[in-house]
Amino acid sequence: MSLGEMPNAGGGSSRVTVIDIARHAGVSKSTVSLVLQGSPLVKAETRERVLSSIEALGYVYNRGAANLRSARSNIVGMVINDLANPFFAELAVGIERVFQTAGYIPFIANTTESPTRQGEVLRSMSEHDIAGLIICPARGTRAAEIESFASRGFPILLAMRRLAGLRVSSVAPDNFRGARRATEHLIGLGHRRIAFFGGYADMSAQAERSGGYLAALDAAGIVPDRALIVEGPPNREGGLAAIDRVLDMAEPPSAALCFNDVVAFGVLDGLERRRLAAGRDFGLVGFDDVREARHTNPALTTVHVDTLALGERAAHAVLRMIHGDTRPEEHIGEVQLVVRESCGAKEVRRPS
Structure with a gap:
C-alpha cells in the first residue's frame, strides 16, 4: 500500500493511506489504486473525485515504494x-x-x-x-x-x-453464428454443394465454424458431403491446395466458406490459375474481414470480426x-456478414 504524509495539528505528521482516500472519496481502495496507476478503467467523474480527495488530504504517491512492494513487474x-x-x-x-x-x-x-x-x-x-x-x-x-x-x-x-x-x-468472436450466416447466404444464392476449407478439427475455432456451416446445411435439408470439408493449414497455401483438390472431383462444389480470409486468398489464387473467377464461376466467402479483404479482385465477401x-x-x-x-x-464478440463481389450476389453491400 502506498503512503503519503499529511501534517497534523501538532506540527508532526500522520500517514495518509489509500484507505483514507477511499473513505474520503466514497470509493473502494482498488479504485484509488487504479487512479494512481493511470488506469483507463475508471470513469472520468470517479477519477476527478479521487483526485480531489488526494489533493484535500495532501497525499503524495510514492511510486518507487509502490514498485518495490509490487509482487509483479509492469x-x-x-x-x-x-x-x-x-x-x-x-x-x-x-x-x-x-x-x-x-x-x-x-x-x-x-x-x-x-x-x-x-x-x-x-x-x-x-x-x-x-x-x-x-x-x-x-x-x-x-x-x-x-x-x-x-x-x-x-x-x-x-x-x-x-x-x-x-x-x-x-x-473470441461468435464463430458458430458467423459461419452459419455465411453458409445460409450461399444457400440463398442457389448453391447446394458448398465446401468448407481450412483449419483442423482439433482447433476450437474450426470446430465452431464448421459446426455453423453444418447447421446451415442441415436447416436447409442439404445432406453434407464430408469430402467437401477439407482440413488444412489456415494459410494461403492451405486455401490453394483445397481448391485444387475439390475442383478435380467428379462433382465439384460451386461455392465454399473458408476458415479465414487468408485461406480465401489462397482460393482466389487457385481459381485464377485455372482461369476461373470468384463471384462468376465460384461463390467464395471468408471469415475475419481483415483489411486486405476489401482490396482483392474481386473483393471478398466475409464475416466481419471487430x-x-x-x-x-x-x-x-x-x-x-x-x-x-x-x-x-x-x-x-458479435459478427456480421459483409457481402462483396466474391460470393456472386447481385446486390453488393459495402461496409460504410
Whole structure:
C-alpha cells in the first residue's frame, strides 16, 4: 500500500493511506489504486473525485515504494500463434493500445503454431514474473500446460481459441453464428454443394465454424458431403491446395466458406490459375474481414470480426484481473456478414 504524509495539528505528521482516500472519496481502495496507476478503467467523474480527495488530504504517491512492494513487474505477455496472419496482427494492436495507455509494457512473442516454442516462451515470461498474460494457443496446446501456468497466480486470458476443461477468461468472436450466416447466404444464392476449407478439427475455432456451416446445411435439408470439408493449414497455401483438390472431383462444389480470409486468398489464387473467377464461376466467402479483404479482385465477401475491439476487451479483462478481480470472463464478440463481389450476389453491400 502506498503512503503519503499529511501534517497534523501538532506540527508532526500522520500517514495518509489509500484507505483514507477511499473513505474520503466514497470509493473502494482498488479504485484509488487504479487512479494512481493511470488506469483507463475508471470513469472520468470517479477519477476527478479521487483526485480531489488526494489533493484535500495532501497525499503524495510514492511510486518507487509502490514498485518495490509490487509482487509483479509492469510487463504483460502477449503470446500469438501466427503473427503472419493479418488478423492476429490487428488483434495485437488492440491489445497493445490498452496496455500502453494503462502504463504496462507489452512483451509480444510469435509461436508460429509451435507448442514447443510456446512452452519456451511461457517459461521465459514466468522467469520475468510478468503481471499478466494473453495467449492465442498454438495448435496442439494441452489444457494442463496453461493450467499449470495459471496455478502460479498469473492472470491469464485465452484469445480466439478456447481449450476444453480449462476455466480461465477467454475472448473470441461468435464463430458458430458467423459461419452459419455465411453458409445460409450461399444457400440463398442457389448453391447446394458448398465446401468448407481450412483449419483442423482439433482447433476450437474450426470446430465452431464448421459446426455453423453444418447447421446451415442441415436447416436447409442439404445432406453434407464430408469430402467437401477439407482440413488444412489456415494459410494461403492451405486455401490453394483445397481448391485444387475439390475442383478435380467428379462433382465439384460451386461455392465454399473458408476458415479465414487468408485461406480465401489462397482460393482466389487457385481459381485464377485455372482461369476461373470468384463471384462468376465460384461463390467464395471468408471469415475475419481483415483489411486486405476489401482490396482483392474481386473483393471478398466475409464475416466481419471487430478485431481491434476484441483485442481491447482482452486487455481490459487482464487489467481487471491484475487489480484483483479474478472472476473468469467469457466474452463472445458479435459478427456480421459483409457481402462483396466474391460470393456472386447481385446486390453488393459495402461496409460504410
